[in-house]
Amino acid sequence: MLRSLAAAVVGLVLLAACSPMKLSHLDRPSSERVLEAVGKGEAGRAVTDQGQVLDLGGAVTAGPWVCATTFEPACIAAGRVTALEVRHAPRSPWWAYAVAAPFVPLVLGDMALQEVDRRLTGGPQTFSAQWARGAVGPCIRHVRRDKSGAWPSDQQIRADLYRRRDALGGRCLVQLAGDFAFPAAARRRMSLTGLARWRFEAFACVQARPDAEAGAPRAFVPRPWDLDGREVDWPLELKTILEDEDTWAVTDDVTEGCRPAGGAAPDLSLAVSRAREGWPLPSI
Incomplete structure (x- = not known):
């Protein structure tokens, strides 16, 4: 109720605020103005110095860079934006x-x-993915039913999976972070860890799996709503994740996923190396 x-x-x-969104177009905006607009979620389309048209609506900032998984490369210098659309929400x-x-x-x-x-x-109320009513997805195999075979509540599922997050596969971690209302820092950690682990799993088998490799995340960038509206040093968090040996654990998802491809590789260093290629920021 x-x-x-x-x-x-x-x-x-929201109904009262349904007047049209106001747009302003900035020519040759400063780097600071671009970063400010992205940080506030006000940035729309942008044009770079090479004529590339980008949608900054789902982008995040990292120092002087603007990043999104939809960009190629994943991060560009804010100073390269030569035209910017700024959205002004009505009051x-x-x-x-x-x-x-x-x-x-x-x-x-x-x-x-x-x-x-x-x-x-163990967590706040869910946005509810309705997993307890038979939804399918990469996490459903990890959900423990009771002795009668009934599904537990969403809250119990969320709490149990969160406690066992170190043993979950990458796609499941990404879904867990996206479907349940954890605090932003927890969502961000799970999502970034899940993206890294997902890519690692695609290269972890003895035999190559072209479909899995093609479907693996290309770059690791947090979602804007996982930054909680603040400037967060997510590259440092990502660096810590990529250096953590637990990120590259051989989970049940690795074992089962690699079974048709000769099993998990005895030496996973190549898989870890390929996974780390998802680091989004330029080396300079």
């Missing part, structure tokens, strides 16, 4: 906030209940 009220309040404010009118004000205590109460759930089950 509380969530329904909260959703209604949010919907009201909600005062009456929308006046209508929403009586519901604030209810919303805060719901947040308190979610905090209780987080402490009891």
